[in-house]
Amino acid sequence: RGPGYGLFLTPSEAVLALSKANSTQSEAATDETPSVSAVLRMRLVGANPTPELSGETVLPGKVNYFTGNDPTKWRTNVPTYGKARYENVYPGIDLVYYGNQRQLEYDFVVAPGQDPASITMAFEGAERLELDASGDLVLHTEGGVVRQRKPIIYQEVGGQRHDIAGDYLLKPDDHVGFQVAAYDVTK
Numbered sequence: 719r720g721p722g723y724g725l726f727l728t729p730s731e732a733v734l735a736l737s738k739a740n741s742t743q744s745e746a747a748t749d750e751t752p753s754v755s756a757v758l759r760m761r762l763v764g765a766n767p768t769p770e771l772s773g774e775t776v777l778p779g780k781v782n783y784f785t786g787n788d789p790t791k792w793r794t795n796v797p798t799y800g801k802a803r804y805e806n807v808y809p810g811i812d813l814v815y816y817g818n819q820r821q822l823e824y825d826f827v828v829a830p831g832q833d834p835a836s837i838t839m840a841f842e843g844a845e846r847l848e849l850d851a852s853g854d855l856v857l858h859t860e861g862g863v864v865r866q867r868k869p870i871i872y873q874e875v876g877g878q879r880h881d882i883a884g885d886y887l888l889k890p891d892d893h894v895g896f897q898v899a900a901y902d903v904t905k
Contacts, residue, residue, distance in 0.1 A: 720820055727802055727815060729768060731761040734822075736861040756843060756861025763838040763893055765807045773799030774814070808836045826896075830904050839894045847892050855886045855894060873901050 719725070726733040738755040777800055783793040801816040810832035814825045828834050841847065844857040844864075853868030871884040883899035 720817065720822060723822070725815070725822055727771075729771065730765075731759050732815065732824075734758040734760070734864070736859065736864070738861065754861075756859040758844060758857060758859055758864055759842040761840050761842070762807050762813070763840050764836075769807050769813075770805040772803050772805070773797065773801070774803055775800035775816075808832070811837065834896050834898050837895055838889060841892065841894070844892070847888065847894065849886055849888060853885050869896060871896070871898055873905060875902065875905055 722737055724735045724737065726735070734757070735754050736756045736758065777798040779798050780794075781796045781798055783796065785791060801814055804813040804815075807813045810829035811834070812827040814827060816823055816825075826834065826837055841857055843859055845860065846858040848856045848858075850856050855866040857864040857866070866886075869884060869886060871882040872879050873882055874880075880901075882901045885897055887895045887897045889895050
């Protein structure tokens, strides 16, 4: 969860529920959950339908789920994680979700010899997609605008980070991919 959104990760998609506060009361003055103003779904086109999912960066807190009256269905001391990894969403390409200073981010990690051009994202719930002058992907939804910042593309070689030029690429059928400048594909 973050300010104004909730993220739900499923094996096949990421679901972003955009929220707005109850218009008659402030959020601080009520125990009600803010109402959902729009739902945006991101799925990977042609991706592995059953990627291996794992948590990374164990966080100090534990969560307990006491649902219903049957203690056998309760879940206690559930670990929490700072990152969620989807392994091999495409051959040799992992997808990692994480929070960064109260913002949602995700990385595609491309193994040597694999092609980032195979990554194709589809967005359900966006009425219109566009790239703005700064290279951000702007998704217009019923509940407002969702902005995905221009991608930061880099390659680590010998412990050094080397920036690689690249941008989002709008594809047919409102799909989105990446265009990436030349880099050492063996690393």
